[in-house]
Amino acid sequence: MSRKALILVEGHRGIGLLYVQAAQRLGLRPITLSADPSQYDYLAAQGIEGIRVETDNLDALTHECSQLSSKYHIAGITGFTALDESLYAKVGRLCRHFGLPGPTPESIERCCNKFTQRQLLANAGIPMPMYRLATDAAGVERSAAEIGLPVILKPAAGSGSSGVRLCRDGNELTEHTAFLLGGKHIWWSPPAILVEEFAQGPHYVAHLMGNEVIGIEAAGFGPPPHFVFREGTFPAPLTSDEHRHMADVSLSCLGALGLGWGPTCVELRCTKRGPVVIEVNPRMSGGPEPVQLAYGIDLITEHIKLVIGDQCNLRRSHSHISVWQSLLPDRDGILDWIDGDSRAAAVPGVAEAKISIEPKTRIIRKGDHRDSMGYVIAVSPSLAQTQAILQRAVELISWSIIPFPTSSGEEQSAAPRLSPPAQAASAKR
Template identity: 60%
Template sequence: MYHIAGITGFWKPSEWVYAMVGKLCQHFNLPGPNPTSVKCCCDKFVQRQFLKNAAVPVPSFRLAANAADVQKYSAEIGLPVVLKPTVGQCSSGVRLCRTADELTEHTTYLLREEHIWPSSPGILVEEFVNGPFLCAHLIGNELIGVSAGKLGPLPHFFSYESIVPALLAKDQYKRIRDISLDCLQALGLGWGPTNIDLLWTKRGPIVIEVNPRLGGAPDPQLIQLSIWY
């Protein structure tokens, strides 16, 4: 007679898998992530709302359903803006739009019929914030490391380098730790791994995204090595 010791899942860095893992853990009375909290993280707009309501520093944002909304909200926020689908991973469909032409071009791409949406179409129109890229890595409610990365050339957002540990002053590390814990509380997380993308701006650290899972390689491996040595 065999018993289930635990449940996990892997399919790229997808939060939807972890939401299902949480449901299965609840069904089999096993420890696991809260599926409702994970699902909140899967929608970038919903996640932003929770963080903003908890006074976590995030870029200004609006939810657009069509091209007219994108134009309106981009004018309110002011160019340049970042357009991204509300659902997705690996920075797919995320682009900086610096001009009206770029805005129209990327809006058309995101709303075209052949674009595959995991859910109803939605575009997050977001203030462009700039600064060094950092990622906080947590297990449960404990910050175990902060990595520093470099982003590829704009208008796309791809991290191509990681430095672990990030070279931070003690007060900077403390601010990232405090903001990370605020994120967990705001979203109802705190079980298992979480990684939080931030930019250190003139206003201090700004949260870009909270992912209720391990970070992408090689960050977890580098953090493990840094702890060992």
């Protein structure tokens, strides 16, 4: 029998390479099953085996894993949610079929339906915004009237803030409802819209592994009406009482949803009535690097250990502060040029400065995670020092976006962006 293999269902443009590298460090052979392996550049670059398979078909996945088991000892199976979070439930079913450690698929499926998630949390008495479910425009309007504007409209199933928007008045409500139901939004399930109260207050993300809260991150968004993550600080500057309260609420979510195996991230807002749960994601967050930089805990490696049946180690090796900032375009158009990442990366205290977009790319902002052009992340022993490092690095990155040609075919003058505005707090992808 050949060496142990780790099966990765689909890949991930952000953290996929980190999973591959962590698997190799643990002596595993990573193999990716994907509907389109070519979309993940790191597979070819790293010489990683990628097998084309219909990943939305559980039978096809089971068959492929059975075929691989004749060549390799399959030590574990895990995967990424991509745009369809139900994919992770299929990972759980594969693990159950092959007798491997993994998430409970029924719990994942319940959690991935945001309306069902809300109902389960409400039944457990967990604080959260008011909400309603609507399947047509009349239902959206009626729900918004019952809750009171402003409200947030979001698909009942989805990820990455895709289709999520703050509606501050009737016109915005009508406009976004038409967008979601008019064929422009890609639905992975029958169209259903969650209408939620806009809970106002600072946003936080609790990072959990199993039944342990690793830490809580403060996060900030770009300008409304969308919710594109712009910046973050880990750990969040909280009092011990604030941290304990949010950690207790996060742990209560696990019990209410039947979670508690592997990684989970819980999004909260701290409102006048205390922390309220915005969303529970039964998966790794899109950016585990701040935790590793601040605490020395490699969540990806520890997750893989759980996947292959080993014991994970969540002890901190140090206690620093990491901050990140995403590079977000402020307009649509054609990216003429972007540079400065190498200068930013050379700033002492910068852990990484990454540009993930090429010049001449057409930029059409979608109001979700796809808008990011890259990020900068910094770390040091103190919050003030780390913020100063980050600001210095971000100011070294600049770009220019040329507006799209007008109807007459003429291009308007370039719109240079000498540097993104320095954020007072922190930053990332």
